[in-house]
Amino acid sequence: MAVASSLVFACQNAEKYDSSNASTEAILDSNSMDSIDEAKIIKTADMRFRVKDVQKTKEELSKSIREKGGTVAEFKIESNVYESQKVKLSSDSLKEINSYRTEGYLVAKIPAEKLDEFTNSIPKLAVFVNSASMKLDDQSLYYLSNKLKVENRVEAVETINKFATKKEPNVGTSLYIKDDYVDKKIENLSIDSQVKYSTITLNFYQDNTVQSFVVANDNLYNYKPSFGNRLLLSLENGWFIFKEIILALSNLWVLFLLAGAGFYIYRTYKVKRA
Template sequence: MKTKLFLALLAGVLLLGACKGSNYEAIRDDKASSSSADTVAKMTDTSKVDIPTTKLVKTADMRFKVKSVQQTGDAIAALTARNGGMVVHHQMQAYVERSEDIRVSNDSVKRVSALRTDADMTLKLPSEKLESFMTEVAHMGMYVTLRKMDIEDRTLDYLSEKLKLKNRQDLVEQQKKGKIVIKNPVNVMLLKDDMVDQQIGNMRTDEAVKYSIVNLSFYQSNFINQEMIANDDPSAYQLPFVNRLMIALSNGRQLFVELILGLANLWVFIIWGIGLWAIYRYYKRKHPTWFAGGIKS
């Protein structure tokens, strides 16, 4: 009887210890899960992030015809400076549509060309002055063929990058304090590089919100340009007929002298030829039948 009572008490003690141990493990796991949840909650908490003001990025384009491309370009540059902006690109080009050369003299030619001129400009302008600036530029032209303005809302993109940056900053701080261990140092460098890219990206957005980009393209009617240039045709630079005739006569005399000198250089062959011809005539006269028979045969 005593043995049965002892075994019953022992079983009760073991069961009580097992219950306490399982309760302890459950409490410890709950604490660990709570700590991780708190860490994630802190990293994703948006209540401490300032909501940015509306980020509106404005861009504008215009194409128009003017009386003078050069004068209009100068006027637009001056207007941009007065409005606190700057010209970041300015290109003016002239194309020759047609060209004709008119001979004025032997060495001079009048070149008449039909030219087409246009220009492209890119400006950075304070956004609050964009609409008034576009209206004033439109009045510089004869007429406008294209006018466009776009507004892009980047507020949510800006906020997204800001929250991501805050999360990465919190992660780096916890890594420094030893709460989170990042084993690979390369991952730390990549994380910091991402933080820099996000900061620069938001700075670019701020810049785009503050200053609008304006693309202008303008042109003018074709105009005629006349200029006197040197004749580049070598055949046009010949001497007058009389001078050329005198030169030809002089050249003929020179050729005759050269011919006599050439024959003089061949005097030996000439003498030999004359001698052979004389011998032939002599034998032909002394023996006419021999030559006649030789010819017949």
């Protein structure tokens, strides 16, 4: 009887396992068909090109992106000075000459269906295109995996709550599964957003520009008076110093008097001894 009951129990488990596998495969097949109908393909593009004017190109790109329903996520314009020189024009002014290159960086979100149209319009703004690339990343299977895991977590939470007791409510396990459920939902929402709006990165630059302008002379030596004025000032300053020395010595007349008296006494004593 023990052997017979074991065989019956094994057969029942085998039937349950087969039915469970069959239902799982049915879910996978149905969701796989859904994923094929709604493929989750993320498009990204990168371009580098030379333009005549970086600032004007940035304005035209922003206008074109808005017209196609996209948004500018990030942009930066930077000028790098390669050579700088200052030439003297007068005692208080210099002519500064700079050679620099201006570069632009722009990241935009474009509706996926208009990405090709937008990339085809860029060469019209460029002198020539250095490089252009596009990448298609199929996230359908990952999206399907998250979707199935979400369904499993909903079922697991319902089961835990159904069999939970006051002594063992399994709150920690339930919260962990719920948090993981939220993460999977957020990942799928992120994929949906990236599928709907493609990301394009644009790097553009212009030829080296030479610019000159007049600036103040920052060498303070050039602001000194002429030689004649400095010589006259030096003579006046010397006469002033000489008078100050005379005045200082006149304040020491007592010391001179004592020194003279001491010298006289010394000479008198020396003569008497001789």
